[in-house]
Each structure stands twice: as C-alpha cells, then as structure tokens.
Amino acid sequence: MSKRPEIPGKPFYSAKKQRLFNSRTIRTENVDPAFSDGKLDVPSFMASREYEIRQLEHAQLRSKYSASTRVFQSLPRTLRRRAASHNVKRIPKRLRARALKEMANQNATKKTHHPRGRALYRLKMQVRLLKLAARHKLLQQVLPPEMAAGRLQLRQRIQMLQDRIKLAKEGSARLNNAVGAYDNSAANALATPPVGNVKYMKRQTEHTWLATHVWHTKRAHLVKKWGFQIPYKPTQKCFRAIHRGSVADGGVVFDTSYFGTCVVEAGYDALRAIASAVSNGKALRRYETRSWHGMVFQEQRAVGEGMVLWAKDAGKLVVRVHPSIYAEYFAYLVAFAQVRGAVVHDCRYALGSMEIIGPVGLQAVGKVFHPVDKQATVVKNWFKATSVADVSTIPQGTTFAFEIYDPRLWGKPTAFKKLTNFNHNDLIIDLHGNPAASVDAAALAKLLSSEGRTASYANQATLSELGKRRARTPGQPIPVAPQDPTIPVVVTKGALNKWIVLMPWFWVLPTWHILMRVPHVRLGGLRQLHQLAFEQGKPFYPYDFPFLREGLVEARLQQQELAKKWRRTPAGKRVSFSKVELNLADPKGEIGSPFACDWRYLQLLQYALVMLRARGSVVTASFGEGVRVSVYENMRRQITQLSDIPAVLAQAARLDAERAAPAVPVTLAVSEIPELQCQEPFAPLPVVQLSIVLAQRGQIKDFARVYKIPQDVYVRTVATLKNNGTIVCPGFENLVGFVSSGTFNLAQGFGTGVGCVDAAWARNQEEFVLVRNVGTDKVWLARWKKV
Amino acid sequence: MLNLKPFSVKSLQTIIHLKSSTPYVSALKRIQKHIIQLPKKQPSVKYVTVKGMGVKPVEKLMQLAVFFQVEEGFKVDMFTSSVEVLDEYVEEDEESGSSVFKKRLVSSVVMRIWRKDVK
Structure with a gap:
C-alpha cells in the first residue's frame, strides 16, 4: 500500500x-x-x-x-x-x-499479472490459432464443422487449420467474398450449423449465434433457446417505450433470424398439396399472391406458428416455422414432399429475417433499402407503400420482392422523397391479387435459390474496404461500383401489423447496423414480441398455447425456475402458498401449482366433477394410472362428495411429480365437444383460448385463476363487484381456466389477460368470469371473449 | 391525400382522432390537454384538430364542438368531408376463396379549436 x-x-x-x-x-x-x-x-x-x-x-x-x-x-x-x-x-x-486511459489511471498501483508455464504456453498457442484462422479467412475459406467439435485439442485445431491453409494455397475452391459469407443450405437434409469465428467457436456448438449476436450482447439480455442464442429483452427498461414505439411514435425491430425457413421446390400440384397440408387447406387460392400467417399443421394437427409464401413463377414455396418445432417439422415436410417428387431445402442458416412494427416501421426499412431498378413498377409501388402514413391499412399478406444495393454504401439511413400524388386505396387494390405489381419474380427466385444467394455475397465489401472507398468521396454516399452485388429481399406483412423482411443470412447484419440508426427505431426481443401480442389480446406462441407440446414444455421450464426461486427465498419473505385461505369450505392452500397454470389440475378436477355428478352409478378411478394408492374400495379412491376431490387431486399431483413426462392435459376444442369419459388414461380436456378484460379496477397477473360465477349467485355477485364490493372467493369446483399471460395492458389502459378455459363451460356464453391472482383471495370481475 | 402525410411528431401533438368507442369525457379531456400543451409543444401551430368519421364519432364531435364554443369560449371551426375507405369482400362459402376490394365513402367532420392566446 x-x-x-x-x-x-x-x-x-x-x-x-x-x-x-x-x-x-x-x-x-x-x-x-x-x-x-x-x-x-x-x-x-x-x-x-x-x-x-x-x-x-x-x-x-x-x-x-x-x-x-x-x-x-x-x-x-x-x-x-x-x-x-x-x-x-x-x-x-x-x-x-x-x-482505456481512465482505467489505466485507476489501476496504476495494481501489479500486472503475467501468466507463466503452461498457462503462458496455452495463451501463445491460442494466439497462433487465431493468427492461422485469420490467414484462413483471408484465403476466403469456410471453417469446417469438425473444427468446432468439443473433443479436439488445441494443437489438433492448429494442425487442421494448417492443413487447410496449405490446401487453399494449392488452389482449392474459394468463397466469392472476403468477409466469409457463404450460403449454408441443404436439400432434403438439415444444414449444418455455422461454426462462427474461431475465437467464439466453442460457445456456438449447442446454440447458434445470430449474425447480430455481438451487437445484441451489448444491448440486450439473450436466452439460449431452440438451438439459438435469442435476444430476450433490451437491457434497458422498455415496457412503455415498446408500447409507444409500436403504436404511436416509432418502430420496434426484432432480429428473428432464428425462425426456421425452408424452401420447397416442386411442380404446381405438389406445391398446392404441400401448402394445403401445412396450412390445413388455407394457404391456397388468394394466398398464392400474398403471404399466409397462422398455425402450421402436421398430419391435420396444429403444431406451431408459421408462414407460407408462394413463389409460383419460380415453382417454389417458402415455409417459415417457429424454431421450437423446426427440426421435427422439416423432417415431416421432407417425408411428405418426397412422395410427391418435391425437394425441400433447409434454409435455416441461409435466410435471415427481421420483423419490424410501428408507425415508422416500413418507412425505416424504406430509408435503408436502395432498390436497384428505381423505374420498375414493383419499386414504384414499394415507394408508394413506404409513403403511406398508416401502414396498418395495408392488408396482411401484402408482399414486396425486389433487389437492393448494399445499404452500407449510403452509410446511414437516407430520407427518401415521399410520394403524395397517388390514391392510397388504389394502391391496395392494385397490389391485390396482382403479384406482378409488388413482386419481382426474378428477385424472389434469386433469394430462394442457393446460387442466387451466393451471387448476392459476391464481393461483399469489408468495413475497411468501404472506409477506403468512402474516403474518396467524403460526405457523399459511396458510388455504386459495377462489381458491387445486388441483394434480393422480401418484405411481407405478417400478423399483428408486423412487417417481415427476409434476406440472405449474411446481409442481415449490414442492414441491421443501418436500420438501427433510423431515428425512433428501437430494439426488441422475444419478450417484446410477447408484449405486443398481449397488448392486442392475442395469444403468443408457445407461451399461451398449453395444448401444444411446446407450450407445455415452456410452461414446465418456467414453473421449475419460479419454484426454485421461491424455495431460495427466506420463509419469512415469501408467500406461504399452502396457508392461503381462499374460503371457509375448501382446504387451505393455493389450488394447483402456484408457479404455473396447472392444466393437469383443471383436467382432473373436471373429471372428478363428472364422477361426482354420476355417483348414483358405480364410478371409480384411481387418478394414478393403476397405482394402488389408497385403502378405499378395490384399493381405489372413491369420490362420493365434493370434499373428497381435493385429496384425490393432491394425490394425483404427487404421482405426477414422480412421472417423467405426463401427457398434455388439455387440447384445443374443435366444434364438437365430447362428453368426458371417466376412463383412464383420461383424455385431454378440451379448452378454448380466451382474452379477458377486467370489468373493474384491479390487476391480473400471470397464472391467474379463472372461475365461473355459481349460477345461484350470478346476478348478486356481478352487482356486488360492479359496485366495488367484495365477495368471498368461490370454491375450487368453480375453476374453469387460467390466464397464461396477464398484466396491465397499455393499449387498453387496464389489466387484461390471455389464457384458456374449459370448452364445455365456454358454451354457456356467460358474460362475466371471476379472476383471482395466485396467492391472494381477492377476486376481480372480468369480461371474456374467445380468441 | 389524407393517409399520405408522412408520420410526424407534430401531427401526433396536434391531431386527435375520435373513435366510435371513445367516451365523450375522455375525448373532452384529451382535447383540453392538447390545447393546454400546444403553446409549449408546438408553438407554431394555432389550433388543435379533431377528426371523426362515421355516425357516432360525428355526433360526438358536434357535441364537443358546442361544448368548446359555448362553455369554454374557444373559436371553433367545423369542416365536413368524405373519407374513402376500402372493404374486402371474401367469398362466404370458402375461407380461402377469392376476395374483392370495394371503395366506399364515409362522412367525416374535422373540427379546429383555435388557441385563445394567438390571434
């Protein structure tokens, strides 16, 4: 000292x-x-x-x-x-x-640490590896996937690189650019995940980095999910900012390159069959000229969220599905398509995408994209569309496809001249059913073919090259040179007023850098996408889809995390869920798991209630799939009165906890709702998705319980709660559903929620339900409607 | 054209659109707030514009105009106009059937409430 x-x-x-x-x-x-x-x-x-x-x-x-x-x-x-x-x-x-200077002062007295011995050797070897990797990249080579294998020693990696450099010098095939961009796609098989930079290679073996990964790490929290590192939410608080940006005064951009895109190549009839199978017969006829967005189907069963885009002239079909189901869905598509003589190209790592929402969203894209042929009809219509003030009036599915120059040539977003001498409604009519007005078929074909995407990477300039070129014309955009590539892009309007931009994977980052410089454009992540869907009262895949496998998986992960967090909290500082007293009749304690929407509880409850109603006849059930659980008649529990049910359900929950993976407890109701058959294994309970809006002041939180109002006190309960009175929480037998996403809704100005309820009850068309947050006994009056 | 004015913060702070579901008092308070904030936020703008389209908003707007003119003593201008809107007609029997767009005109009213401090 x-x-x-x-x-x-x-x-x-x-x-x-x-x-x-x-x-x-x-x-x-x-x-x-x-x-x-x-x-x-x-x-x-x-x-x-x-x-x-x-x-x-x-x-x-x-x-x-x-x-x-x-x-x-x-x-x-x-x-x-x-x-x-x-x-x-x-x-x-x-x-x-x-x-650096500031930190140098700060640590002036600190002794610098010099690694010695083995550590020093390892560092030197690492430097050597990085130098070799740089040389390898300069020779315009792609790192082989074997490089990233975890079992390799450092020296093996160095050897591998040295061999490859030798080969490259002898004249093996080179990339057509110096930045390492290449088309990573495969036909009828999954493409190998990109290796990434040698320095960060090992971090990407399980979860691939997006092109914008490093940019995001400085500004957002990321999650490892679905084989990717996905931007989860910006580091800064942004609940209000995202709402305003998406609705009132700006734009929110999402890098959604983690969505899986595959391109199906076949004749028209085969494409029709595939489009029909994917969308359950929807993405046909009028959707051949506009994109279709909805739930994708696998063997007549909805499995997840997706998009279908026709490229009829190129004889191709784009299927873009959520990453949680991609690998499985791709295998299904390949099997389905091969029978019909079609080829499915996996473009998961070849086609990147961005989503943008908000009043300046499309304009922002317009400021970044510089179309090659400004006189083309398609581009003229694109300029018109970007001039429309209220882009929400442009119909969902409207699609543009054209070619642009490298956005970095302009360095920053450029204000384009807004067109005002046209009729906005005529534009929409012109674009409708007339793909030639908005889609440059050649550009679309280029984007959807491996050769086309590769061509778009030809001579992709490095930043230093661009810097040198910019220095020749200071203060001006860089003049387009003949060797500069042109990039095919697709801009299509998706659900919830989102615009989806599809482009070659390695062009996302250059575009992203410029796009994020547009004033009023903000960054969003997965959580913000959820927020935007919630604000419009729409369920968000997979979190609000408990009847799908992925929804259940997400819910279970979340439940485990929350339970762990709760257990870590000191007993005095956490809610004692087991001591919550909801009413005098029921046993104490929260109903179901307090850390999730307990769909299994709801399913078994409804079955138990059916048994109770039918107690005249002999009905027994073990609630444990053959496990002998009790000393009742035939070694099985019997439900003879309402107060028997809680014990049965508690026992079922204990048995479930021992089981590895219980089946999906709920299913989305179709038009015909079958009567519940009390035979094990119990069939999933049919539910319907609903959105809930509070009819009084109050708040809804995630996992809130939804109760029906008992018929005998319906009128009195509604009147009491409307006059801000309070009532006792109804008994557990009135539970009909859960709110999977609930909070204050900035678009509405009060609390709303999205969730599911028992389909059999939903037929009654009652106007009101009661909502209760987990761990409390206060109930709120709410209106509900089917989604 | 109405819908081709580029997005601007200025219009956000000077133009209010009424929906059929906008409650009367909410609209009234929002207009009052805009008028109070106008000198500070958009000093060059002399009036707040309120727009309504369709039967219910037009009626509501008329009532608001009377309120601001008579009760509050503002100078109020009213303009009537028609707004062209577009409907998409989809074939009834089949969801994925073809669809047609048809234009329609809807009556609308534009109200200007002038600032008191500017002549």
Whole structure:
C-alpha cells in the first residue's frame, strides 16, 4: 500500500476531497466599488457582476468534471452500458481510447499479472490459432464443422487449420467474398450449423449465434433457446417505450433470424398439396399472391406458428416455422414432399429475417433499402407503400420482392422523397391479387435459390474496404461500383401489423447496423414480441398455447425456475402458498401449482366433477394410472362428495411429480365437444383460448385463476363487484381456466389477460368470469371473449 | 391525400382522432390537454384538430364542438368531408376463396379549436 502524505499536527485530507473543495470554491469581489456614497453606479456594477457570473459558470463546469466520472457516463442513456463497463469493447469505438486511459489511471498501483508455464504456453498457442484462422479467412475459406467439435485439442485445431491453409494455397475452391459469407443450405437434409469465428467457436456448438449476436450482447439480455442464442429483452427498461414505439411514435425491430425457413421446390400440384397440408387447406387460392400467417399443421394437427409464401413463377414455396418445432417439422415436410417428387431445402442458416412494427416501421426499412431498378413498377409501388402514413391499412399478406444495393454504401439511413400524388386505396387494390405489381419474380427466385444467394455475397465489401472507398468521396454516399452485388429481399406483412423482411443470412447484419440508426427505431426481443401480442389480446406462441407440446414444455421450464426461486427465498419473505385461505369450505392452500397454470389440475378436477355428478352409478378411478394408492374400495379412491376431490387431486399431483413426462392435459376444442369419459388414461380436456378484460379496477397477473360465477349467485355477485364490493372467493369446483399471460395492458389502459378455459363451460356464453391472482383471495370481475 | 402525410411528431401533438368507442369525457379531456400543451409543444401551430368519421364519432364531435364554443369560449371551426375507405369482400362459402376490394365513402367532420392566446 502506498503511504499517505501526512502533515504532523494537521488532519489528513485526501487529494480527491481537496480537488472537490477547490472546484466548488467560487471567487467573488467582496468590496464593490460601484457602491459608493449610498449610490449605485450601474455600468460598473454590471461589469463587476459579469466577472462573478463568469466565475460561477466556470465553477459549475469545474465541479462537474472534477468528480470521478467515467467516459461511458457521458453517453446518452440508450448508449450506456453500465454492466461490465470495464470492458472497453462495450464502449463505442470513438470513446475507447479515453476509457482505456481512465482505467489505466485507476489501476496504476495494481501489479500486472503475467501468466507463466503452461498457462503462458496455452495463451501463445491460442494466439497462433487465431493468427492461422485469420490467414484462413483471408484465403476466403469456410471453417469446417469438425473444427468446432468439443473433443479436439488445441494443437489438433492448429494442425487442421494448417492443413487447410496449405490446401487453399494449392488452389482449392474459394468463397466469392472476403468477409466469409457463404450460403449454408441443404436439400432434403438439415444444414449444418455455422461454426462462427474461431475465437467464439466453442460457445456456438449447442446454440447458434445470430449474425447480430455481438451487437445484441451489448444491448440486450439473450436466452439460449431452440438451438439459438435469442435476444430476450433490451437491457434497458422498455415496457412503455415498446408500447409507444409500436403504436404511436416509432418502430420496434426484432432480429428473428432464428425462425426456421425452408424452401420447397416442386411442380404446381405438389406445391398446392404441400401448402394445403401445412396450412390445413388455407394457404391456397388468394394466398398464392400474398403471404399466409397462422398455425402450421402436421398430419391435420396444429403444431406451431408459421408462414407460407408462394413463389409460383419460380415453382417454389417458402415455409417459415417457429424454431421450437423446426427440426421435427422439416423432417415431416421432407417425408411428405418426397412422395410427391418435391425437394425441400433447409434454409435455416441461409435466410435471415427481421420483423419490424410501428408507425415508422416500413418507412425505416424504406430509408435503408436502395432498390436497384428505381423505374420498375414493383419499386414504384414499394415507394408508394413506404409513403403511406398508416401502414396498418395495408392488408396482411401484402408482399414486396425486389433487389437492393448494399445499404452500407449510403452509410446511414437516407430520407427518401415521399410520394403524395397517388390514391392510397388504389394502391391496395392494385397490389391485390396482382403479384406482378409488388413482386419481382426474378428477385424472389434469386433469394430462394442457393446460387442466387451466393451471387448476392459476391464481393461483399469489408468495413475497411468501404472506409477506403468512402474516403474518396467524403460526405457523399459511396458510388455504386459495377462489381458491387445486388441483394434480393422480401418484405411481407405478417400478423399483428408486423412487417417481415427476409434476406440472405449474411446481409442481415449490414442492414441491421443501418436500420438501427433510423431515428425512433428501437430494439426488441422475444419478450417484446410477447408484449405486443398481449397488448392486442392475442395469444403468443408457445407461451399461451398449453395444448401444444411446446407450450407445455415452456410452461414446465418456467414453473421449475419460479419454484426454485421461491424455495431460495427466506420463509419469512415469501408467500406461504399452502396457508392461503381462499374460503371457509375448501382446504387451505393455493389450488394447483402456484408457479404455473396447472392444466393437469383443471383436467382432473373436471373429471372428478363428472364422477361426482354420476355417483348414483358405480364410478371409480384411481387418478394414478393403476397405482394402488389408497385403502378405499378395490384399493381405489372413491369420490362420493365434493370434499373428497381435493385429496384425490393432491394425490394425483404427487404421482405426477414422480412421472417423467405426463401427457398434455388439455387440447384445443374443435366444434364438437365430447362428453368426458371417466376412463383412464383420461383424455385431454378440451379448452378454448380466451382474452379477458377486467370489468373493474384491479390487476391480473400471470397464472391467474379463472372461475365461473355459481349460477345461484350470478346476478348478486356481478352487482356486488360492479359496485366495488367484495365477495368471498368461490370454491375450487368453480375453476374453469387460467390466464397464461396477464398484466396491465397499455393499449387498453387496464389489466387484461390471455389464457384458456374449459370448452364445455365456454358454451354457456356467460358474460362475466371471476379472476383471482395466485396467492391472494381477492377476486376481480372480468369480461371474456374467445380468441 | 389524407393517409399520405408522412408520420410526424407534430401531427401526433396536434391531431386527435375520435373513435366510435371513445367516451365523450375522455375525448373532452384529451382535447383540453392538447390545447393546454400546444403553446409549449408546438408553438407554431394555432389550433388543435379533431377528426371523426362515421355516425357516432360525428355526433360526438358536434357535441364537443358546442361544448368548446359555448362553455369554454374557444373559436371553433367545423369542416365536413368524405373519407374513402376500402372493404374486402371474401367469398362466404370458402375461407380461402377469392376476395374483392370495394371503395366506399364515409362522412367525416374535422373540427379546429383555435388557441385563445394567438390571434
């Protein structure tokens, strides 16, 4: 430790305190010559005050900069990255030198650590590996997937690279660009995940990085999900900002390259059959000229969210499905298509996509895209569409396809001239059913073929090349050179007023960089997509789809996490769910699991109630699939009165916990709802999706329980709650469903929720339901409707 | 054209659209708030514009106009116009059948409430 400079007999002041003190001392003129003989000489008084004011201003500045501020603190809020601010790579490049200087001062006394021995050797080898990788990239080579295998030693990797470099020098095939962009697709098989940079290769073996991964890591939290590292939510709080951006005054952009896209190539009849199978007969006829968005089907069974886009002229069909089901769905499509002589190309890592929402969303894309042929009808209509103020009036499925130049040539978003001399409704009519008006068939074909995408990467410029070219025309966009590639893009309107941009995988990042510089455009993640669906009262796949396998998996993961978190909390600081007293009749405790929408509980409850109603006849059930659980008749529990049910359900829950993977407990109701048959194994309970809106002030949270109002007290209950009275929570037998996503809805101005209810009850068409949050006994009155 | 004005913050702070579901008092308060904030947020704009389309909003707008003119003493201008809207007709029997767009005109009213401090 350094020794403090102490002065004998005087208290010690730190240098910092002294500096602060100096900076806050303002010099003044004590004797004012302007004031003499009781008279004030105004001009000289003003002159002297001028001196003081200047001193004051200086003092303010001195005070501001004397405190220990770091360079990242001078950034605007949106650019600040407080977390890991010691990492200069998280600070914008123009401020890095200063940040390094500041940190150098800070750690002046700290002894630098020098690795020795094995550690030093390993570091040196790693440097060698990186140098070889750089040389490999300079030779325009792609890293083989074997490079990323975890079992390889460092030296094996080096050897592998050296061999490949030797081969490359001898003249093996090279990429057509210096940035390492290549088309990674496969026919009738899944494409191999890209390896990524050698430095970060091992981190991508399980979960592939998006092209914008590094950009996102500085600004957002990411989650490892569905084989990708997916942006989850921006680091900054943004609940309100996202709402405003999506509805009122901006745009929100999502990198959705993690969605799986495959391209089916076949004759028209085969394509029709495939489109019909995927969309359950919907994506036909009028959807041959516009994109279709909805639930995709596998053997007449809805499995997840997806999109279908026809490219009739190219004899192709684009099927874009949610990443949670992609691999399985791809296998199904291949099997289905091969019988019909079709080829399915996996373009999961070949086609990237972005989604953009909000009033300036399409305009923002318009500011970044510079079409090649400005005189083409398609491009003229594109310019018109980007000039429309209220893009929500453009119908869902409207699709544009054309070719653009590298957006980086312009360096920043460019304001285009807005067209005002056309009729907006005529544009919509023109585009309807006339693909030639909005889709450049050649561009679409180029995007959907491996050769076309490869051609789009030809001579893709590196940043340094662009910098050199820009230096030749300072202040101007870089002139387009003949060797510059043209990029095919598709812009199509999806559900919930979202615009989906499809482009070659390695063009997403260059476009993204420019797009994020458009004013009022914000970043969003998975959670924001959920929020936007919720605000429009729509269920969000997979979280609000408990009747699908993926929905159940997500719910279970979430349940485990929440339960773990709850158990870690000290007993005094957490809700004792087992002691919640809902009403006098029921046993104490939250009904079902407090960390999830307990669909299994609802399913068994409804079966138990059926048994209770039929107790005249002999009905027994074990609720444990043959497990002998009790000392009742025939070693099975019997339900003879209402109070028998809680014990039965509790026992079933215990048995379920022991089982590895219980079956899906609910199913989406079709038009005909069958009577529940009390035979094990119990069939899934038919449910319908609903959106709930509170009819009084209050709040809905995730996992809120939905009760029907008992018939005998229906009118009285509604009247009491409407007049802000309170009622006792109804008994467990009135439970009809759960709210899977519930919170304050900024679009509505009050609490709303999305969830599912028992389909048999939903037939009754009652206007009101009761909603109760987990762990509380307060019930709210709410209106509901089917989604 | 009405729908081709590029998005601007200015229009956000000076134009209010009424829906049929907008409650009367909510509309009234929103207009009042806009008028109060106008000198600060958009000093160059002299009036707040309120637009309504269709039977219910037009009626509501008329009532609001009377309120602001008589009770609050504002100078109020009213303009009537027609707005062209588009309906998509889809074949009834089959969901994936063909569809047609048809234009339709809807009556609308535009109200201007002038700031009191600017002549």
